[in-house]
Amino acid sequence: MAEPKVKYDRQLRIWGEQGQAALEKSSICLLNCGPTGSETLKNLVLGGIGSITVVDGSKVEVGDLGNNFLVDESSVGQSKAKCVSSFLQELNDSVKAKFVEEYPEALIETNPSFFSQFTLVIATQLVESSMIKLDRICREANVILIFARSYGLTGFVRISLKEHTVIESKPEHFLDDLRLNNPWLELKSFADSIDLTVQDPVAHKHIPYVVILVKMADEWAKSHGGKLPSTREQKKEFKDLLKARMVSQDEDNYKEAIEASFKVFAPRGISLDLQRILNDSSSEVDSNSSDFWVLVAALKEFIANEGGGEAPLEGSIPDMTSSTEQYINLQNIYLAKAEADFLVMEQLVRSILKKIGRDSNSIPKATIRSFCKNARKLRVCRYRSIEDEFNSPNLPELQKYLTDEDSSGGATFVGRGAMAPPKPLNFHIAVGIYILLRAVDRFAANYNSFPGQFDSATDEDIPRLKSAAISLLSDLGCNGTALAEDLINEMCRFGAAELHAVAALVGGIASQEVIKLITRQFVPMSGTYIFNGIDHKSQLLSL
Amino acid sequence: MAETAATQPSRSRDLDKLLLRPGNLVGPRFEPSAQLRDDVQNHARVLVVGAGGLGCELLKDLALSGFHNLDVIDMDRIEVTNLNRQFLFRVEDVGKPKAEVAAKRVMERISGVNIVPHFCRIEDKDIDFYNDFMIIALGLDSVEARSYINNVACSFLEYDSDDNPLEETIKPMVDGGTEGFKGHARVILPGVTPCFECTIWLFPPQVKFPLCTLAETPRTAAHCIEYAHLIKWNEAHGGTAFDPDNPQHMKWVYDEAAKRAELFGIPGVTYSFTQGVVKNIIPAIASTNAIISAACTLETLKIATECSKTMSNYLTYNGSEGLHTKVAEFERDKDCLVCGPGVLIEVDTSVTLQKFMNLLEEHPKLQLTKASITHRGKNLYMQAPPVLEEMTRSNLSLPLFELMGKLSKDVIHVNGMTNKNNQKVSCLRKLRVTFKGVDGVTDMDTAGGA
Numbered sequence: 001m002a003e004p005k006v007k008y009d010r011q012l013r014i015w016g017e018q019g020q021a022a023l024e025k026s027s028i029c030l031l032n033c034g035p036t037g038s039e040t041l042k043n044l045v046l047g048g049i050g051s052i053t054v055v056d057g058s059k060v061e062v063g064d065l066g067n068n069f070l071v072d073e074s075s076v077g078q079s080k081a082k083c084v085s086s087f088l089q090e091l092n093d094s095v096k097a098k099f100v101e102e103y104p105e106a107l108i109e110t111n112p113s114f115f116s117q118f119t120l121v122i123a124t125q126l127v128e129s130s131m132i133k134l135d136r137i138c139r140e141a142n143v144i145l146i147f148a149r150s151y152g153l154t155g156f157v158r159i160s161l162k163e164h165t166v167i168e169s170k171p172e173h174f175l176d177d178l179r180l181n182n183p184w185l186e187l188k189s190f191a192d193s194i195d196l197t198v199q200d201p202v203a204h205k206h207i208p209y210v211v212i213l214v215k216m217a218d219e220w221a222k223s224h225g226g227k228l229p230s231t232r233e234q235k236k237e238f239k240d241l242l243k244a245r246m247v248s249q250d251e252d253n254y255k256e257a258i259e260a261s262f263k264v265f266a267p268r269g270i271s272l273d274l275q276r277i278l279n280d281s282s283s284e285v286d287s288n289s290s291d292f293w294v295l296v297a298a299l300k301e302f303i304a305n306e307g308g309g310e311a312p313l314e315g316s317i318p319d320m321t322s323s324t325e326q327y328i329n330l331q332n333i334y335l336a337k338a339e340a341d342f343l344v345m346e347q348l349v350r351s352i353l354k355k356i357g358r359d360s361n362s363i364p365k366a367t368i369r370s371f372c373k374n375a376r377k378l379r380v381c382r383y384r385s386i387e388d389e390f391n392s393p394n395l396p397e398l399q400k401y402l403t404d405e406d407s408s409g410g411a412t413f414v415g416r417g418a419m420a421p422p423k424p425l426n427f428h429i430a431v432g433i434y435i436l437l438r439a440v441d442r443f444a445a446n447y448n449s450f451p452g453q454f455d456s457a458t459d460e461d462i463p464r465l466k467s468a469a470i471s472l473l474s475d476l477g478c479n480g481t482a483l484a485e486d487l488i489n490e491m492c493r494f495g496a497a498e499l500h501a502v503a504a505l506v507g508g509i510a511s512q513e514v515i516k517l518i519t520r521q522f523v524p525m526s527g528t529y530i531f532n533g534i535d536h537k538s539q540l541l542s543l
Numbered sequence: 544m545a546e547t548a549a550t551q552p553s554r555s556r557d558l559d560k561l562l563l564r565p566g567n568l569v570g571p572r573f574e575p576s577a578q579l580r581d582d583v584q585n586h587a588r589v590l591v592v593g594a595g596g597l598g599c600e601l602l603k604d605l606a607l608s609g610f611h612n613l614d615v616i617d618m619d620r621i622e623v624t625n626l627n628r629q630f631l632f633r634v635e636d637v638g639k640p641k642a643e644v645a646a647k648r649v650m651e652r653i654s655g656v657n658i659v660p661h662f663c664r665i666e667d668k669d670i671d672f673y674n675d676f677m678i679i680a681l682g683l684d685s686v687e688a689r690s691y692i693n694n695v696a697c698s699f700l701e702y703d704s705d706d707n708p709l710e711e712t713i714k715p716m717v718d719g720g721t722e723g724f725k726g727h728a729r730v731i732l733p734g735v736t737p738c739f740e741c742t743i744w745l746f747p748p749q750v751k752f753p754l755c756t757l758a759e760t761p762r763t764a765a766h767c768i769e770y771a772h773l774i775k776w777n778e779a780h781g782g783t784a785f786d787p788d789n790p791q792h793m794k795w796v797y798d799e800a801a802k803r804a805e806l807f808g809i810p811g812v813t814y815s816f817t818q819g820v821v822k823n824i825i826p827a828i829a830s831t832n833a834i835i836s837a838a839c840t841l842e843t844l845k846i847a848t849e850c851s852k853t854m855s856n857y858l859t860y861n862g863s864e865g866l867h868t869k870v871a872e873f874e875r876d877k878d879c880l881v882c883g884p885g886v887l888i889e890v891d892t893s894v895t896l897q898k899f900m901n902l903l904e905e906h907p908k909l910q911l912t913k914a915s916i917t918h919r920g921k922n923l924y925m926q927a928p929p930v931l932e933e934m935t936r937s938n939l940s941l942p943l944f945e946l947m948g949k950l951s952k953d954v955i956h957v958n959g960m961t962n963k964n965n966q967k968v969s970c971l972r973k974l975r976v977t978f979k980g981v982d983g984v985t986d987m988d989t990a991g992g993a
Contacts, residue, residue, distance in 0.1 A: 009624045013819065013826040014723055035607075043829040046627055063556030065653070069603050072652050091630060152561070153841075153851055171864055206760065319763050327762040328808045458564070486567035493564045497557035500607035501840040504600070508833030512724065512862045515830065522724065525866035533841055534568050536854040536870045 008048060019519035020048065024094075026119035026518050027051040031104035031134075033084040034498050036150045037124035038070040039507030044514060045088045051096035052088060053118070056081040057103035067500040108133050116141040120514060124148045124507075125498070127441040128390065135160050135386040144517055147386075148510035151440070152494020153533035154433045155506040159383055159513055159524055165292040166379040167371050168521040174377060177314035180213045180263045181228055186333050191215050194326070196245060204247060208322035208330055209257035216242060216257075217264045229265055238264070252321040269309040270376065277380055278303070287357045294356070294363065295371045296378070298348035302341070312341035312372040342372045379523050384543075389528075390438070393543035395477055401431035401541060402481045430530040430539035432487045439469040440491060452495035461492045490534070502533050554655075555580060558609050561850050570849025579848055583609045584655075587847050590676040591615045592665060592692055594641040596827055597682025597719050599631045600836030602649045605680070606656045608844050614676070616661040616668070617642040628829040670695055674714070678843050681718040682836065684825065686746055687968070689718060693731070693739035694971040697882040698956055700733045706884050708734025715846050719835040723826045724863035728838035729856055730846070736856040737875045738882035748964065749823075764804060764811035768820045771799035787822045796821060834860060880908065885954055885973035892944040892978045896924055899943045903957065909972060914959040918947050923955070944978050952977035 005012070012020055028049055030037045033056045041052055060075045060083055068084075075083040081099035089097040100107075104123070107114050108130055115121055115137055123134055123145060131147060138145040138160070145160040179187065191214040198204050220238060221228060229238045239258050246254045270278075278300045282289065285297045303311060315338025317331055346368050350360040404427050443465055444450050451461035466488050473481055509529060516524045527542040553559055562580040566573065589610050591601045594617035605613055619641050621632045631648040632641070642660035650656055661668070665688060673679065673695050683689050696714040703709055716731040718739070731738050756762070757770045776785050776796065786792050797817040804812040818824060838858055845853045854870055861867045880886060886908055890899060896916070903911040916923040923946050924938050925931040938946055947953055957972050 006623050007626045009627075009815075010824070010827040011627050013815075013824065014828065039833065042630060043833055046630055046829040048627075061556075062552040062554055066554040067557050067607055069607060069652060073654055169864070321756075322760065322762060324760050324762055324807050324809075327760075452560070452564075455564075489567045493560065493566045495560045495564075497560040499557055499561065501604050501837045501844065504604055504833050505837035505841070508830045508837060509862070509866065511833070512828075512830035513866075515828075516862075522862075523864045525862075529866055533851070535852045536838065536858050536868070538868050540866060 011047060015515070015519045015521050019521050022519050023515070024048055024050045027053070027117065028514070029053045029055060029115065029118040029121045031055050031121065031123045032125045033070070033080055034064070034125055035068045035500050035503035036148055036155075036498060036507050036510075037122060038068055038084050039504045040122055040124065040148060040510045040514070041084075041088060041507075042070065042091065043508060043511035045092045045095050045097075047515065048092065049095055049518075052085070052098070054081040054085040054088070054097070054099040055102055055104050055107065056084070056099075057101060057106070067498055067503070069500075104134075105130050108137065112137040113141075115143055118143055120144040120146065120518065122146055122148065122510060122514065124510075125150070127444060128438055129441070129445070132387045132390060139385060146510055146513060146517070148506050149437065150498050150503040150506050150531075151437060152491065152497050152499065153502060154437065154491075154494070155502055155531040155533070156434070156437060157506060157510050157513065157525070157529040157531070158386075158527075159381075159517065160386055161383055161517075164381040164383075164517060164520075164524060165290065166381070166520060166523060167292070167295075167367075167374050169374065169377045169379045169523050170521055171377055171523075175263070175266075176316070176318050177376065178210060178263055178317065179310070179313065180210065180217060180260075181266055182268045182310065183214050183218075184337055186337065187214060188218070190329065190333055191218070201247065203323070205251040205253055206321065206323040206326070207253055208320050208326055209253050209260055210317065210320065210330060211326070212242070212245075212253065212257040213260065213264055235261070235265055256320055270303060270311055274311070274376060274378065277378055280380070285352065285356055289356065291363050291367065294352055294358075295349060295368065297352050298345055299371075299375055301348050301352075302345055306344045307341070311375040312345055313338040314373055314376065315339075338372070342369055345372050381524055381526060383526070389543050393476055397542055398431070398476065398478060399481075401427040401539075402478060404428045426537055427539055427541075428484065429487060429534065429537060430532055431541060432483045433530050433532060434528065434541055434543075435469055435472060435483060436465070436487065436491045439465060439472050440496070442468045442472060450496035452492035454495075458492055458495070462489055465492055502531070505533070506531055555609060562609070562848060566851070568852050570845065570852065573849040575850075580609060583844075583847055584611045586612070587678075588612045588614070588676045589843060589847075590673065590679045591682060592679060592688075593617055593682035593684070594629075594631075594645040594660075595619070595625065595682060595684065596628045596829075596832040597721065597836050597839075598641070599629045599645055600832050601680050601682050601719075601840060602631070602645055602658065604836055604840035605843065606649055606653045606658075608840050610843075610847075611656045613646075613656070613658045614661065615642045615646055615658060616663065616665060617645075618662065618664045628827055628832055630829070665691055670698065674699055677715075678846055679714065679716045680839055680843055681716060682839075683718075683720070689739050690743075690968075690970075692716065694881055696731075697733045697738050697740075698971055698973060700882060700973075701954065702734070702884040717839045717842050717846070719839045721827065721831040721835050723828070724831055724861060726831050726835040726860045728835050728842070728854070728858045728860075730842050730854055731856075732846075733882045735875075737873045738879060740881040741876040741879045742857075742873055761803065761807055761809060764800070764809060764813075764816060765820050767803040767807070767809060767812055768796065768800040768817050770803060771796045772821050775799050793818060793821065831860070831862065834862075880972055883973075885975040887975045887977065889977050889979055890943065892942060892981060894943050895940055896943050896946060897939040900924070900939075903959070910961050911957060911959040911970070911972065912961070914957050916955055916957050918953065918955045943976070944981075947976065951981040 008020060026049060028044060030041050030052065033054050045052065058080050060071045060078055060080045062076060064071050070084045070087045071080060079101045081101050085097045085099035121138055121143055135145060139162060147158045149155050191211045194207060194211050196215060217228060229235045239261055242254060242258050277296060282293045283296045283300055285293050303309060315335050317334050349363055349368055353360045353362060440450050451465040452458045469483055513524050516522045525540065527540045530539050530541055532538045559580065563575050563577060565575050587610055589605055591598055591613060594615050598615060598617060602613060602615060621636045621639055621641055621644060623637055625632055631645045636644050640662035642662050646658035646660035650658055679692060679696060681689060681692060696716050699712050699714045701709045701712040713733055718731060719728045720726060730736060752766060752769055757766055757774060761767050761770060797814050800817055801812045842854050845851050855872050857871045857873050859869050877883060900914050903909050903914055913926050915925045922935055924935045953976060955974050955976055957974055959970065960967050961970050
C-alpha cells in the first residue's frame with residue numbers, strides 16, 4: 001500500500017495535514033448513486049475521506065452503462081449502491097465504504113434518525129418535497145447538507161446548514177498587515193535606528209521599503225498636525241518626496257516604497273466585513289456558543305482595548321529588496337509583536353471561557369494562534385433553510401434576475417484589454433433554469449413522470465410544463481413574468497436525462513464544496529449555483 | 544419519434560434524449576437522429592493529449608458522451624503522487640506508461656470503446672497524425688506543449704482568396720488547465736476564435752529571482768533553495784545535469800539550502816518546500832480536474848454534433864473563495880503569426896531557397912533560423928535527419944519559384960527556431976509567398992530566370 005502522505009502530496013500542499021485529518025475523520029452519506037452522486041463521491045474518495053455510505057434503492061440497468069463509470073456490464077440487475085460502493089472501495093482502500101439498498105425517499109419518511117450519524121449528507125437528484133423534508137431533518141441533527149442535481153444540460157448545487165464559520169479562509173489576494181499607517185513602538189524605534197541618508201550606495205539601496213515608509217510617514221505627520229496624506233495632491237506630494245530621495249535609477253527599494261505608498265494612505269483599523277462579524281448577536285457569548293464566537297468575543301475586547309482599534313498583528317512580511325540582516329531584524333520585530341498580541345488574546349479567551357462556565361483550557365493554543373493570524377480574514381456563512389427559500393425567496397433579487405436589469409458579468413474583450421459594453425441575458429437563463437427545475441418537480445408530482453421523460457409525450461408536456469412554471473412564479477409573487485419559450489422546450493427535450501459530462505461537472509463542484517466545508521478552509525459558495533450547460537453562463541443566485 | 548423497442552434497452556438512454564430529439568437552443572446544423580448518435584460513436588475520432596489529471600477525466604467523459612474512437616498520447620509514467628486524482632491508476636501501476644494504463648482501464652469498464660494509446664512525446668508524431676482527428680482535446684500542464692499543438696492544428700488551416708478560413712481545414716481544439724482550485728476551459732476554432740498564440744498574453748511570465756538576491760542578499764527560504772539549485776549545483780557538480788526526479792540530487796539541494804538558510808538566519812526550508820520550488824509543483828486535486836474536463840467534454844460533444852449552443856469562448860473557474868465561473872469572449876488577433884492567413888512575403892522569381900531562408904532570419908516578425916521548409920507536403924529543405932538534409936541540400940541553390948511549381952503565390956510551412964522572451968524556442972509558421980511580376984495564371988512561358 002502506498003505511503004499515505006506521499007500519495008496525497010499534491011493536495012496536502014493546499015490544505016495541509018490538519019485539513020487532511022479533518023477529511024479522514026469524517027463520514028459522508030450519499031443519496032442516489034447515479035452519475036451525479038457517484039462522481040461527487042469519487043472525487044472525495046480519491047482525496048481520502050474517512051468513510052462513505054451509499055444509499056440507493058435501484059438496480060443497475062443497461063442505460064446506466066452509458067452514463068456511469070462506477071457501474072459495469074457485470075453489475076446489470078444488481079443493486080446500484082452495492083456496485084458503486086465496491087468500485088469506490090477499490091479506488092482507495094483506506095476509505096471505509098458501505099451501502100444501503102433503500103430509496104432515499106423511504107429513509108427520509110420512515111427513518112430520519114438514520115442521518116444523524118454522518119458528518120455530511122450529499123443529496124443528489126432529489127425532488128423539491130424530499131429536499132424540504134431532508135433539510136429539516138439535517139438541521140435538527142446538525143448534519144451538513146449539500147444538494148446536487150443534473151438535469152439534461154442544466155443542474156444546481158446548494159449547501160444547506162445554519163452557519164459555517166471559517167478561520168482559515170485563505171483568500172488569494174489580501175493586503176499584508178504592515179501597519180505602515182499605524183506603527184507600534186518597536187517598529188518605530190527600529191526605523192529611527194536607520195539613517196536614510198547613509199552615504200554608501202549599496203546600503204542606501206538595501207534599506208527595506210517598510211523602514212523608508214515608516215520614517216517618511218512620520219516626517220510627514222510631524223509637519224501636518226499628526227495626519228497622514230489624504231487628498232490626491234498630498235498623496236502625489238508624498239510620492240514625489242520619496243522619488244527625491246533616490247540617488248540612482250536602480251534603487252529597487254525606493255521603487256517598491258513608491259508602489260507601496262498606498263499602504264500609508266489606507267485607513268487604520270478593521271474592515272467593514274470584520275466589523276459586521278463583531279457586531280453580530282452571536283458575539284454575545286454564553287455556554288452554548290461555539291469556539292469561533294468565543295474567539296470573536298475575545299477579539300472584540302482586544303480591538304476595543306489593547307489593540308487600539310486594530311486586530312492582532314498577523315506577523316508575516318512579504319519579501320522586499322533589503323540587506324539580509326535588516327530583513328531578518330524586521331521580520332523578528334513583526335513576529336514579536338504578533339506573539340505579544342497573541343498572548344493578550346489568549347488571556348482574554350481564557351477569561352471569557354471561565355465567565356461562560358467552560359474550562360478555560362478548552363480552546364487549544366494552536367487554535368487561538370491561528371485565529372489571531374487570520375483575524376482580519378474571518379468569514380461567517382449562513383444559509384437559509386430550503387423551506388424558507390422555496391416558500392419565500394428574496395423577491396427583489398428574484399425580480400432582478402428575471403428582468404435581468406442588473407447585468408454584471410459576461411463582458412466582451414475586444415483585442416487586448418478593451419471591453420465592449422456588458423451584454424444582457426446573463427441571469428435570465430440561469431433563473432429560468434432555477435424556476436423550471438422546481439416546475440418539473442411539480443409536474444412530476446401531478447403526472448408521475450418528468451416532462452419529456454417518454455418520447456411519445458414530449459409535445460403535450462411543453463404546455464403543461466409552461467403552466468406549472470407560471471403557477472410557481474405566481475405562487476412566489478412574480479405574476480406576469482415570462483420565461484423563455486426556448487428554455488421550456490429544452491427542459492422537455494432533456495426529459496430528466498442524467499448526462500455524464502454534466503453530472504461530472506456538477507459532481508466536481510459539489511465535491512469541492514464538501515472539501516471546503518469539512519476542512520473548514522477556504523470559503524464555501526453561498527446561495528444556489530445554477531449550472532447552465534447551454535452556453536456556460538452559470539450563475540450564483542442568492543434567494 | 545418512435546419509442547425505443549422495449550426488448551432492446553438503449554445503453555445511451557440519456558444521451559439519446561440530447562441527440563435524437565430536436566431542440567431550440569441548438570447549433571444551426573443540428574440534425575437530431577439515431578444516425579447522428581451512431582456517426583459520433585462509429586466515425587468521430589478524438590485525440591486526448593495528456594493522460595494525467597485532466598486526461599484520465601477526459602477519456603472517461605468522452606467515452607461516456609458517445610465517443611467510442613479515442614486516441615491518447617502521453618510520454619510520462621505513473622508516479623505515486625498522481626494517485627490522489629488520476630483515478631485510472633492504482634498503486635500497482637506505478638512506473639507504467641500513463642497512456643497505456645489509462646486506455647486499458649477505460650476500455651475494460653466501458654464496452655464498445657476503442658482507445659489507442661501513444662506512449663511518446665507529442666513532437667514524435669508526424670504532423671499528419673494530428674490531422675486524422677475530428678477534434679483535439681488538451682489536458683496539458685505546460686505552455687510549451689499547448690503552443691506546439693496549437694501550431695500544428697493551425698498549420699492545417701487554409702484561407703480563400705477573400706481571407707476567410709476554409710471550413711474543412713479548421714481543426715477544433717478544446718483546451719483545459721487547472722491549478723489547485725482554479726481552472727479554465729476554452730474552445731479554439733482556428734481562424735474563427737482566438738488561437739493559443741492570439742491570447743498568449745494571458746499567461747504571466749514565470750517568476751525568476753534576480754541573481755544578486757540569490758547570491759548576496761537572500762531573505763526567504765525560496766531564495767536559499769534556488770541558490771542551491773541554480774548556482775551551487777553547477778559549482779559542485781559541473782557537467783552533471785540536475786535531475787529533479789533523482790531523490791539524491793534533490794536531497795543534496797535541500798541540504799545545501801538548509802545550510803545557507805541557517806547561515807543567514809532564514810526560516811522555512813523543508814524538504815517538501817524544496818521539492819515544490821525546484822520542481823515548480825502545482826498543487827492539484829480531483830475536483831477541479833473533474834470540473835474542467837467535463838466542461839471540455841461538453842464542448843467537444845457540441846462541436847461534433849451541434850446539439851446545443853457552444854461556449855464562446857473562454858471559461859474561467861475559481862473555487863477557492865466561494866464559487867466563480869465566467870465566460871469571456873476573446874477576439875482573434877487578425878495578424879496572428881500562427882492562425883492568421885500567414886505572413887506575406889513577396890520575392891522575386893530569381894530568389895533561391897537559400898536566399899529565401901536568409902530573408903526569414905532577417906524578417907522582423909519572424910526571425911526564423913534553422914528553417915525546414917515544406918510546400919504542399921513536399922520537403923523543400925530539411926535540417927534533419929542527416930539523410931534528408933543531404934537529399935534536399937541541392938534545392939538550396941534552386942529558385943524558390945521553381946521549387947514551388949511556378950505558382951504565382953501559395954502557402955508554405957516553415958519549422959524553425961525563433962526568439963521569445965530572450966529564449967530560443969521552436970515554432971511552426973505559415974507563410975504566404977507571392978512572386979513579383981507574375982500574374983495569376985501559371986503559364987509555362989512566364990518561367991522565371993535563373
